[in-house]
Amino acid sequence: MGEIAERYRRHADAFERKVAAVQPDQWDNPSPCARWSAKDVVDHIIAMHGYMLPAGHSLSPAPDDPLSRFRSARADVEAVLGSELAHEESDTPAGRMTVADHIDQVVSDDMVLHGWDLARATGQDDTMDPVDVERLWAATSKIPPELMEKCRTPGAFGPGVEVYGPEVEVPGDASLQDRLLGLIGRDPA
Numbered sequence: 593m594g595e596i597a598e599r600y601r602r603h604a605d606a607f608e609r610k611v612a613a614v615q616p617d618q619w620d621n622p623s624p625c626a627r628w629s630a631k632d633v634v635d636h637i638i639a640m641h642g643y644m645l646p647a648g649h650s651l652s653p654a655p656d657d658p659l660s661r662f663r664s665a666r667a668d669v670e671a672v673l674g675s676e677l678a679h680e681e682s683d684t685p686a687g688r689m690t691v692a693d694h695i696d697q698v699v700s701d702d703m704v705l706h707g708w709d710l711a712r713a714t715g716q717d718d719t720m721d722p723v724d725v726e727r728l729w730a731a732t733s734k735i736p737p738e739l740m741e742k743c744r745t746p747g748a749f750g751p752g753v754e755v756y757g758p759e760v761e762v763p764g765d766a767s768l769q770d771r772l773l774g775l776i777g778r779d780p781a
Contacts, residue, residue, distance in 0.1 A: 596673065596678075596692045596693070596695065596696045596700075597670070597673040597674065597692075599696065599700055600669065600670070600673060600695060600696065600699075600700045601670070602721075603700045603701075603703040603704055603707075603724070604666045604669075604670075604700075604703060606703070606704075606707055606721070607637065607662070607703040607706070607707045607710070608659075608662060608663065608666065610707050610710045610711055610714070610716055611634055611658055611659050611662050611710070612659055613714070613716055614630060614634075614658070614710070614714050615714070618630055618713070618714045618715075619631040619658070621713045621714060622713065623709045623710065623712065623713035624708075624709050624712050624713070624778050624779065625706075625709050626757065628709075629713070630710055630713040630714050631658060633706050633709050633710045633713065634658045634661075634662060634710065635658070636702075636706065637662065637665075637699070637702060637703060637706055638651070638658075638661050638662055638665045640698060640699045640702055641665035641666065641668065641669050641699055642665065642668075643698075643699075644669060644672075644691070644694055644695045644698060644699050645668060645669070645672060645691075646672065646677050646680055646682065646691050647682065649668075649672070649677075651664065651665050651668055652664050652665075652667070652668055669695060669699065672691060672695070673692060673695065677691055678690065678691050678692035678695075679691070679692065682694070684698075685749050701724075701728060704720055704721070704724045704728065705728070705776065707720070708720055708773065708778070709778075719769070720769050722768075722769075725768050725769045725772055726768065728772055729768055729771065729772045729775075732772065732775055732776065733775065740756070743755040743756045744756050744757065744758060744759075744777070756775075756776045756777045757776070757777020757778070758777055759774060759775055759777060760773070760774040760777060760778060760779045760780075761774060762774040762780060762781075766780070
């Protein structure tokens with residue numbers, strides 16, 4: 593659990609810094625995610641935290657500002673990662689796994705990718721940690737074509753759920769970060 597909790601903490605720290613740096617007049621800025629503003633990106637990450645909690649648990653009430661809501665959702669997930677609940681298994685769209693593994697594979701990684709979206713929407717540094725880029729590239733580039741097609745199909749995992757957009761071609765000499773972004777449907781340019 594230590595590695596998963598540590599990775600989650602690193603990703604949450606980086607995402608929280610980006611949320612804290614958003615200026616009040618930037619929340620409505622468009623993001624690289626089609627139809628989403630900067631605030632929508634943060635709202636998505638907060639909602640995903642709630643989906644990661646074990647059955648019967650929900651996010652704690654929080655003040656209605658993005659930073660406070662993120663910090664509260666983060667505290668809820670960190671509490672789960674530090675408890676026996678992290679070892680419980682449940683069925684997920686990717687198969688049966690522990691709560692900790694589900695957090696690691698979904699919301700923890702989501703904070704890296706959507707951190708880029710938030711940074712782009714608000715003019716912040718959008719450089720991802722190279723260690724995370726390598727790990728995400730290794731996992732994402734190995735997704736079987738039929739599953740990748742499902743990930744690119746809006747609604748395939750539930751109403752309104754769109755995992756990846758259509759692949760964006762990037763130059764052959766593009767950085768690994770840009771290749772990863774293109775693979776998941778983001779235009780790094």
